[in-house]
Amino acid sequence: MASDKPQSGDKAVPKPDWADGLKDLYDTVVEEPLPDSFKDLLAKLDNPSSDGNS
Structure with missing residues (x-):
């Protein structure tokens, strides 16, 4: 059964048109x-005994 997916040995697999835009969005x-607030939460998770509830 043939597959349309590129194989690891294939060369010059074309990128879809949206790939560059998606990479730019990811990078931003x-x-x-x-x-x-996330930094505070991570600090609390790193030191769970510091809040006195343990």
């Missing part, structure tokens, strides 16, 4: 700073 999201 990754570069966004982490909100302070």
